[in-house]
Amino acid sequence: MSETDAPQPEDHGPQGSTPPQPAPGEAAYPPPPPGAYPPPGAYGQGPMGYGPPPVATQFVAGDALAYGWSGFKNNIGPLALIALVVLLANFVATWLQWGTDGVLLSFVMNLASTFISLVISLGLIRAALAILDGHSPEIGDLLSTKDLVPYIVASLLVTLLVGVGLVLCIVPGLIAGFLLQFYGYAIVDRRIGASTVAPQSDPIGAMRASFEITSTNVGSLIVLAILSILLNMVGILLCGVGLLVTLPVTAIAIAYAWRFFTRGPIAPQNA
Numbered sequence: 001m002s003e004t005d006a007p008q009p010e011d012h013g014p015q016g017s018t019p020p021q022p023a024p025g026e027a028a029y030p031p032p033p034p035g036a037y038p039p040p041g042a043y044g045q046g047p048m049g050y051g052p053p054p055v056a057t058q059f060v061a062g063d064a065l066a067y068g069w070s071g072f073k074n075n076i077g078p079l080a081l082i083a084l085v086v087l088l089a090n091f092v093a094t095w096l097q098w099g100t101d102g103v104l105l106s107f108v109m110n111l112a113s114t115f116i117s118l119v120i121s122l123g124l125i126r127a128a129l130a131i132l133d134g135h136s137p138e139i140g141d142l143l144s145t146k147d148l149v150p151y152i153v154a155s156l157l158v159t160l161l162v163g164v165g166l167v168l169c170i171v172p173g174l175i176a177g178f179l180l181q182f183y184g185y186a187i188v189d190r191r192i193g194a195s196t197v198a199p200q201s202d203p204i205g206a207m208r209a210s211f212e213i214t215s216t217n218v219g220s221l222i223v224l225a226i227l228s229i230l231l232n233m234v235g236i237l238l239c240g241v242g243l244l245v246t247l248p249v250t251a252i253a254i255a256y257a258w259r260f261f262t263r264g265p266i267a268p269q270n271a
Contacts, residue, residue, distance in 0.1 A: 061224035068253035070269035071131040079248040089120040122151050125184045128255035134267030154183045154203035182210035185258040213261045
């Protein structure tokens with residue numbers, strides 16, 4: 001037998017080895033089992049490439065509240081603490097506003113109480129959006145002054161519009177408050193790069209974004225607003241303690257609605 005006819009030893013060692021070659025017509029690797037991978041486009045991104053669009057194709061207020069409840073359950077510790085800080089801050093703000101005498105001192109205390117309320121409300125929005133991003137909110141979200149200046153300006157403008165509307169037979173004020181309910185979410189969300197209809201992350205742009213979203217989805221958002229008000233009223237009736245649950249749940253539900261209609265990312269939550 002010649003040297004070329006002699007069988008060559010197979011080398012299966014870790015170095016310099018080559019995998020066995022498939023037979024003619026045979027696939028090099030076996031195909032994956034059915035269902036191992038999602039179909040193409042299952043993880044498609046939103047219009048601006050900031051993550052997948054919401055799974056649901058139609059907004060349902062009950063789904064938003066269910067998402068808020070799941071988000072609260074999955075982050076019950078930090079969210080309950082954040083809600084407690086919100087309630088305490090509002091109590092302090094009210095005490096500063098009404099517990100003083102004298103015109104000048106009362107004016108200064110009113111400014112202080114307004115500032116505290118705005119910082120805390122902005123922090124609650126930031127914490128709710130963190131849930132939508134798949135992060136656990138932190139107490140530091142309530143103390144951060146990031147985006148505070150445009151939020152204060154927008155809040156003053158919205159308060160002015162709502163106040164004028166309330167003077168004009170109340171109903172216009174309620175309509176203004178409803179149409180501009182997302183301005184805080186627009187300000188915060190533009191800072192993290194989410195896709196919104198706001199042309200700029202400024203007070204007027206945020207108010208315009210809220211108006212465009214609510215005016216084109218009035219029916220669904222009215223239902224969510226009514227359910228959120230009723231839920232927080234139940235929290236108040238439970239000696240106020242229920243607000244430790246209802247405030248975060250409704251805040252997350254509103255954030256869900258904002259992200260749904262702006263095609264922003266919505267992290268899945270365990271039921």
